Amino acid sequence: MLSPHASRLAFGLPTSLASHHRWGRSLAAACFAACATCAALATSGVLHGQSTPAAPTPPASAPAAGAEADRARIAELEAQLAEALARIAQLEAELVAAKAGAGNPASGNPASGNPADANPAGGAGTPAPPATAPAETSDREKAEPAIQSVGQFFDLVKAEYAVAFPAPEAGQQPETGPAFKRSIERFAISINRAWRQPIRWTVVLKKAVRGPEGTLLTVQPLRADGSALGDEIAMRVDTIRNRRLDAILQKARMNDTYVINGLFIPKIVANADRLTEGVFNNPPLVGPGIEFRYDITVDGLAVAKEPVVAEPTAPATR
Numbered sequence: 161m162l163s164p165h166a167s168r169l170a171f172g173l174p175t176s177l178a179s180h181h182r183w184g185r186s187l188a189a190a191c192f193a194a195c196a197t198c199a200a201l202a203t204s205g206v207l208h209g210q211s212t213p214a215a216p217t218p219p220a221s222a223p224a225a226g227a228e229a230d231r232a233r234i235a236e237l238e239a240q241l242a243e244a245l246a247r248i249a250q251l252e253a254e255l256v257a258a259k260a261g262a263g264n265p266a267s268g269n270p271a272s273g274n275p276a277d278a279n280p281a282g283g284a285g286t287p288a289p290p291a292t293a294p295a296e297t298s299d300r301e302k303a304e305p306a307i308q309s310v311g312q313f314f315d316l317v318k319a320e321y322a323v324a325f326p327a328p329e330a331g332q333q334p335e336t337g338p339a340f341k342r343s344i345e346r347f348a349i350s351i352n353r354a355w356r357q358p359i360r361w362t363v364v365l366k367k368a369v370r371g372p373e374g375t376l377l378t379v380q381p382l383r384a385d386g387s388a389l390g391d392e393i394a395m396r397v398d399t400i401r402n403r404r405l406d407a408i409l410q411k412a413r414m415n416d417t418y419v420i421n422g423l424f425i426p427k428i429v430a431n432a433d434r435l436t437e438g439v440f441n442n443p444p445l446v447g448p449g450i451e452f453r454y455d456i457t458v459d460g461l462a463v464a465k466e467p468v469v470a471e472p473t474a475p476a477t478r
Contacts, residue, residue, distance in 0.1 A: 307359060307424050309381045311390030314444065314452055317351055317428065321447040334435065334448055344430040344449040352426045359424045359456070362464055364417055366392055368409055375399045375409055377458075382417070395422075395456040408461050421460035427453040 307313045324347050328334050335343075363379035375397045381389040399406035412418070428450060435448040444452040 307355065307357060308361070308383075309390035310393045310454060313355065313424070313426070313454070314446070316355075317426075317446050317450075317452065320351065321347070321450060325447060336432070336435075340449065341430070341432040344432060348428040348430040348450060351428045355424070355426045357424055359420070359422055361420045361422075362417060363420055365412055365414055367414065368412060370399070373398075373400065375406070377409075379418075379420070393456075395420075395458060397458045397461070405458065405461055417464040419460075419462050419464045420458055422456050422458040425455040425457065427455055429453055 307316075325335070325343070361379075362382045362384075364382060365377065365379055367376075367378035369376045373396070376394060377397055378392055378394050380392045383389045397405055397409065399409060428446070429443075430449060431451050432449050434445065434451065437445045446452050
């Protein structure tokens with residue numbers, strides 16, 4: 161039978177320990193060790209003065225070493241129990257110190273109660289650093305440029321490729337092999353995830369070809385001043401299911417200006433077997449192992465409003 165102190169520690173941990181997981185786990189482990197030791201002692205019949213049931217008299221030929229082994233085992237269990245109880249007392253003392261330190265901001269690390277633990281360089285007078293440092297904002301997150309044209313996006317990807325895969329120095333061979341393949345695959349995934357974004361482009365409609373899967377448009381993106389931005393690009397519009405877009409395109413006139421709302425979807429592909437552009441360079445090669453592909457999902461199409469041009473003001477007359 162356990163003493164009241166050991167029973168409380170072994171089977172009913174104090175409520176305050178629930179909020180201190182570190183000491184709770186250590187106390188639980190120590191208590192269970194104490195319980196196991198006590199159980200072993202009880203089995204051996206030496207706990208709290210209990211007498212060992214009389215065993216049958218062994219045969220005269222039985223060795224006396226059995227009794228010596230039992231006594232040694234009992235002594236070992238008693239030592240383990242004393243060690244477990246001492247550990248419990250130590251953890252309780254640390255827990256009291258930690259609770260006292262948690263209420264004092266100048267106490268440093270609440271786990272030890274020592275101010276120098278939280279401020280090893282500046283001492284107790286130096287404010288403790290925040291537990292979690294704020295994540296640094298990348299250049300892309302600070303100012304991510306909106307994609308205005310496919311050509312602009314191609315240049316952006318080439319610039320990022322040059323940073324990720326610097327050109328080899330003179331006399332060195334370009335990187336290849338499994339490590340290179342994994343690197344370009346990670347690069348493609350990163351670009352496709354980071355640059356997927358909604359678009360709102362002003363374009364000139366150059367061609368509209370209806371087909372069984374929708375209408376293929378050829379458009380020329382424009383800058384804000386109305387000048388051409390990059391080359392003409394092609395995009396497919398789902399006029400089979402989107403009747404509203406189909407009605408607009410049926411009335412569309414070539415060389416009219418439209419505003420396109422949609423989603424730009426990068427589809428950069430890692431191809432470790434293609435390291436040079438080749439004769440046709442189709443799809444365009446960003447760099448060794450990276451092919452440039454994309455898709456544009458058109459959600460809205462409307463005739464662009466004519467820009468309002470302010471009329472010159474006539475000079476005042478006297």
